[in-house]
Amino acid sequence: MDMSGGRERLVVIGGDAAGMSAASQARRLRGPDKLEITAFERGRFSSYSACGIPYWVGGDVAERDELIARSPEEHRARGIDLRMGTEVTRIDVAGKRVRARDLASGAESWTPYDKLVIGTGARPIRPDMPGADAPGVHGVQTLDDGQALLDTLARTRGRRAVVVGAGYIGVEMAEAMINRGYEVTVVNRGSEPMSTLDPDMGRLVHAAMEGLGITMVNDAEVTKVLTGPEGGVRAVATEDGEYPADVVILGIGVRPETSLAQAAGLPVGAHGGLLTDLAMRVRGHEDIWAAGDCVEVLNLVSGQEQYVPLGTHANKHGQVVGTNVGGGYATFPGVVGTAVSKVCDLEIARTGLREKDALRVGLRFETVTIESTSRAGYYPGASGMTVKMLAERRTGRLLGVQIVGREGAGKRVDIAAVALTANMTVEQMTALDLGYAPPFSPVWDPVLVAARKAVAKVNSR
Amino acid sequence: MDMSGGRERLVVIGGDAAGMSAASQARRLRGPDKLEITAFERGRFSSYSACGIPYWVGGDVAERDELIARSPEEHRARGIDLRMGTEVTRIDVAGKRVRARDLASGAESWTPYDKLVIGTGARPIRPDMPGADAPGVHGVQTLDDGQALLDTLARTRGRRAVVVGAGYIGVEMAEAMINRGYEVTVVNRGSEPMSTLDPDMGRLVHAAMEGLGITMVNDAEVTKVLTGPEGGVRAVATEDGEYPADVVILGIGVRPETSLAQAAGLPVGAHGGLLTDLAMRVRGHEDIWAAGDCVEVLNLVSGQEQYVPLGTHANKHGQVVGTNVGGGYATFPGVVGTAVSKVCDLEIARTGLREKDALRVGLRFETVTIESTSRAGYYPGASGMTVKMLAERRTGRLLGVQIVGREGAGKRVDIAAVALTANMTVEQMTALDLGYAPPFSPVWDPVLVAARKAVAKVNSR
Incomplete structure (x- = not known):
């Protein structure tokens, strides 16, 4: 191990959730006398919640800075040399160093590392x-995107917004724009x-969005x-x-930002994300880790790699890396593909x-697909929900x-997320001891109603 | 098997959640040509939600009948001979028959059974x-209790209520009476x-109840x-x-109603509840099953029997029995001891x-005990919650x-309930793929924040 002045040198590429979680956790475990941490971020902000941008645009969050979990100054105060506005342009794997450019001055220099963490995140898909x-x-x-959009909204008189894309970002931005009138x-x-x-469940979202006054145009590709x-x-x-549109919002999703890693010969998977082992070390590389939106992760149910750019995973990856x-031991076993979202009062999970x-x-x-309610049917505020469940044949x-x-409705998906992680059968699920009281659930929780029906269907084949 | 006219005879003692769930599920599996079902209920109501009574008293539920899931007439229309106002006075295990008295006429008679289901429920603890x-x-x-209380409230001018007991029923009745002014x-x-x-968590409930204007008197036994x-x-x-009190509400809990079963020599446990096997058959008795508030159940975490009178379990037991x-196969593996309750806007789980x-x-x-929030800290409506977690040493x-x-806050306990059922370690829990979006959760769900802290504490010993 190449030590510099007795201290190990950790370099982190990317100053957002994944990279800075990793840096912070490493710092917690090893003080500045043992570990020197340098982090490079090409943008102006560190450790912010990109997931919060729709709520800032929609007005639920008043100030941009509320979305920033930790500023560059706070990171520096914790002994992390975070260099903002600095873009890493090359990883020299053999030489164990990265080349970085100060975007303001254009100055470039090499920084050697003993351990490297790649947290380069994702880049938005832009239609050609x-x-x-x-x-x-x-x-x-x-x-910056959010601020630019808010600037546009402030100076635009028209009130017609077209959102391109109807995934999580699309529906959240639809809500944001509804909230802005x-x-x-x-x-x-x-x-x-x-x-x-599945499309049968998407149809329910479709109907509910129209009920909210949103015009849904499906099967439609924007051509210009x-x-x-x-x-x-x-x-x-x-x-x-x-x-007609006075403003157009692109919510078409993102791809892993791995051009730098690929240029350095690091392995990427079918979705373009870096491939790591369970400790989140880049496969085949002892001293390089990767975390967040630039990696692919194992889906524990399908047994295959999947690309899931989500802030919660980025934070978990960062913690593991x-x-x-930092000299400890942790793994990221994989995901089961949980996601939850809302558009106005509609919850989707x-x-x-x-x-x-x-x-x-x-x-x-x-x-199986069942209808149930969020609370006992007789309790005020009980609202309907639809639960669809898939169970393997025979097993x-x-x-x-x-x-x-x-x-x-939405957070009930956690019951299934834990059950999936534990490889439970729907029969085992029917006996789950879930919290029951009339203000919280019908006597059979909706997830258990679905499980019961799934048991009957599995047994009938 | 003693068959009567080619039909097997099922007798059910108790016409509430457990007994009638069992009867209904048996009927679903076997038609009246195969199975004759007779059920005895000494009261006036069948299949009702006792858990809903506080909300009826408090005014959240307008009508008593909203709490009745299925009336005697509805059960009869499904081919269940449900005899209301009829009390079973003896079980003749050797003779495979039960003696029942029509409470109106006083007439008694024997009814033979091939299979017997005991769903005699619980009796309230009344202070002596x-x-x-x-x-x-x-x-x-x-x-009837609820109606009597409502009648008292209607004719009482004073507005001072004393609730005896501060368990689930006590706090729910406190809320009900607050709601009534x-x-x-x-x-x-x-x-x-x-x-x-644990008392440290009970203290938070104490403080919150006082914040709601409820006077809490702890360490106090009512003497008269x-x-x-x-x-x-x-x-x-x-x-x-x-x-001073214009009305007194007893919310001291219940005990298993097993005097009839005990007189017949059926086995009860340390809490006075019937002991069953995993199929919910009374131990040592091929043809007798028991379900609901009259049984003890295995706590999967402690490995010991526990008494948990809850409507959700009664329904599950009934389904299994x-x-x-009805000729199928199902088991009730046990409970993990989940409960959730609320008093005004305070959720307790x-x-x-x-x-x-x-x-x-x-x-x-x-x-470990942690503080976190229900939503991302920057999202409107994020409210604080305290999570306490116990993890076994070493493992x-x-x-x-x-x-x-x-x-x-409350239903988040389901995450832990499923994890307990699956025997997870707190380390495994830190990787759980729970639903995340700013309106639903911080980027680390509060349960995972507790799990992370528990991991650190377990590892430090």
Whole structure:
């Protein structure tokens, strides 16, 4: 191990959730006398909640800085040499060093490392079409994106917003714009919104969004953004029609930002994310770890790698990587694919496999869909929810759950997430001792109602 | 098997949740041509939600009948001969018959059975003290109790209520009386309310209840109920003082109603509840099953029998028993001790073992207590919650979780309930893939924050 002045040198690429969680945890375990930590971030902000941007835009969060968990100064006060506005341009794996450029001065230099953490995150998918860069077209991945959108909204008189994409970001931005009093149209490539659900559950989201006054356009690919005489956005065009727009929000998702890692010969998977071992060490590389939106993770249900860019995973990865580079031991066993979202009072949740995921990996299954309520039917505020459950044929093993409902629906997916992690069968689930009282649940929790019905269906085959 | 006219004869004692769930499930599996079902209920109501009574009294539920899941007529329409107002006075195990008395006419007769289901429920604990039967002193176990209390409230001018007992029923009745505009005093034998929690967590409930304007009197045993000149309740006395009361509500809990079963020589455990096998067959008796508040169940964490009178278990037991007597196969593996309750906007939840439970069964453990929030800290409506976690020494196995908080706190206990069922360690829990989005959770769910801290504590020993 190449030690510098007796101290080990840790270099972190990326100053957001994953990288800075790793740096902070490593610092907790090893003081500055033992470990020197240098982190490079090309942007202006560190450790912020990108997931919070829709709520900032929508007005639920008043100030940008509320989304910042820890500022560069706070990191530096903890003994992490965080260099903002500095982009790493090359990883020299053989030489164990990274080359970084100060974006303001253009100055470049090499920094050697004993251990390297890659937390380069994701880059937004931008449609390759005319007008995509017109004023008034905005992504919402970064705080700068959010500020630019807010600036546009402040100076635009029209109140028509078109959201491109109907995944989590799309529906959250639809809510944000509804909250700001806009007329909202969501243009969606898929047959139903929320393609992370099966289409039959997506249909419920579709109906509920229309109930909220959102215009849903499904099976529609945006072909261009039309601009007005002054160059600003005027409408969005698909093959079938035009949708007037004073602002266009792109919520089409992200891809792993791994160009730097790939140029250095590090292994990436089918989704373009870095491949790591269970300790989150880049495969085949003793001294390089990766964390957050730039990695692929094992889906414990499908047995295959998956790309799940989510802040909660980035933080967990960072914790695991920081523990390991700090001399401790931790692993990230994988995910089961849990996600929860809301659009106004509609809650949408999923975990495990959709039908098409299960088919793709060779699983045969039964599906059941049930209607229940969030509280005892007689208790005030009880609201309906739909639960869909997939169970493996013959074994009855739980494969996935999808929930669409109102208050109290979304976080019920956690029951299934833990059951999936524990490889439970739907029969085992029927005996789960879940919290019951009339204000919290019917006497049979909706997840158990689904499990009971799934047991009957599995047993009937 | 003694068959009558080719049909097997099932007799059910008790027409509430457990007994009628069993009867209904047996009927679903076997039609009237195969199975004759006779059920005896001494009261006036069938299949009702006793857990809903506090909300009916408090005014959240407008009508008594909303608490009735299925009326006697509905059961009869499904081919169950449900005899209301009929009390079983003897079980003749050797002769395979039960003796029942029609309470109106006094007529008695024997009914033979091939299979017997005992669902005799619980009886309320009534303090043995002067004045306990005075007008204005009410239990809240049955619909008749609830109606009697409502009648008292309708004709009483005073607005001072004393609730005796600070368990689930006590705190729920405190809420009910607050909702009706009463001044509420809760007199509690324990050192803190909610003795199903450790005292340090009970203290949080105590503080919150006082914040709601409820007067909490702890470490106090009610010695008598004082009556006024017209015989009605005037005050409640403890060794230390008197508490004026226009109405007194007894919420001291229940015991298994097993006198009939004990007289027939059936086995009961240390808590007085019937002992069954995993199929919920009474131990040592091929043809007798038991379900609901009259049985003891295995606590999967402590490995010992426990008495847990809860509607959700009664329904599950009934489902298991009905499946088995109907010719199918099902088991009730046990409970982990989950319970959730609320008093106004305070949510209280627990699962697994308290410190004293763990000590009693020989477990050594670490405890951690953390503060977190129900949503991302920056998201509107994020409310604080306290999570306490017990993990076994050395192994790190999860032993129990207690949660006190506001909206969104209570049902989080389900995460721990499933993890307990799956025998997870706190280290395994830190990797749980729980639903995350700012309106639903901080980036680390509060249960995972506790798990992380528990891991650190287990590892440091």
